[in-house]
Amino acid sequence: MRDSVLERVRGLSANAQAVAEAAAVLQMGVPVPVLVATCRVPKQDAHEGLDELLDRGLFVERGGTAGFRHALAVQAVHGSIPLSRRQDLHARAATAVAGQRPTPLGQIAHHRRHAGHHDAWVDAAEKAADQAVALANDAEAERLLEAVLRHVPRQPAEEGGDAPLDPAREGRLAAKLGWAGGYALAADELVGLLRGAADRQPPGPVRGELKYLIGLKLEAAGAPRRPCPPAPPPGRCPASTAPRWRSTRPRRTTSGPPCAGRRPRRRRRCPAASARSGWTPGSRPTLPRACR
Structure with missing residues (x-):
């Protein structure tokens, strides 16, 4: 033929x-x-x-x-x-x-890619993917974004070559793929693309969104969860797990009898009892001999 x-x-x-x-x-x-x-x-x-x-x-x-x-x-x-x-x-x-x-954004992205216009291809592919999502065609958006993320250069461009995609933009495209993906890509392939974008250190919010999507895809695929750390023994709480309101600093100790270093607690007494004991308001209490 x-x-x-x-x-x-x-x-x-x-x-x-x-x-x-x-x-x-x-x-x-x-x-x-x-x-x-x-x-x-x-x-x-x-x-x-x-x-x-x-x-x-x-x-x-x-x-x-x-x-x-x-x-x-x-x-x-x-x-x-x-x-x-x-x-x-x-x-x-x-x-x-x-x-x-209407403008066929998908066709424009296809022609820009095969014409060797790298930056124009990425722009057209992102616009075409947004249009596909707006039309509830997530499979087409997944196809467009996957092609970009698989073929973008990740190393510094040689003389006359294409410049690598900015990590922030790559992370944004990967996040869009994560929300639209799940039709043609297998779970491990999709997670691999998301992790590759997250490893390039995009801005914090984008990296957090990518990690959240990775967790969603792994959970949807039935991946085993990480086991929880064992609980500490009863009565012993390590400093890393102590509540924030509890101080982990050791108590200050002093030598001497048990009551040494403690200030006696002042208690109110009725006037009749004070008169019988000889104590008057404002006077210092008499401490036991062991606590002097």
Whole structure:
């Protein structure tokens, strides 16, 4: 199938081949203005090439859109495009589809990624994931965010390479994946991505949210909990577990009789009893001989 499709495409004119490559990059049927804007030939030449493809039966028109008749033809032509030309076509496709309404953010993220525009891809993927969550399509959001977190560079960029993703932003994307994940990713894969983002030391609130999500996913997967530490022996409370209101400082001790160092407790007595004992208010009490 692949060889037969490529043989038919090579027998076309240069304008038709340019339109075929643009359609292979776009992958699906698109409106004619989007297809023409993606082509690397002038507008008039693109229209002539499109007419030739429709006449030869390689393209089909459906509801105002045009594209390849079979998905296998898309794969065959896309794989035959050289890398530099393919990246340029993806960049042109991202600009062309951005003018559609509603804006297909998922397609823009796809084209930015394959065009080699790393920062623009991350921006588009995050926006597309937010849009998917708003439309209750958590599986699509999970797919977009997983691709970003798996392929972002984590080491300093070499000369001419992509810069690593900021830990704060990576943590935010991982948190969004944690809330939306659970459809296509296994629990261990999802937890691995969350831990990888948490290990890069994002800001405290983001790291706390990631650890909370890790705990939720482990609990949902039935992971065993950590055993609690053994309780201390009765009557002995280590300083680390002592209540905050209890002081753990040792009591001050003094030498001498048991009552040495203690101040005698003054007690009120009725006047009649005081008169019998000889004690008057304001006078110092007489201590026992053992306590002097």
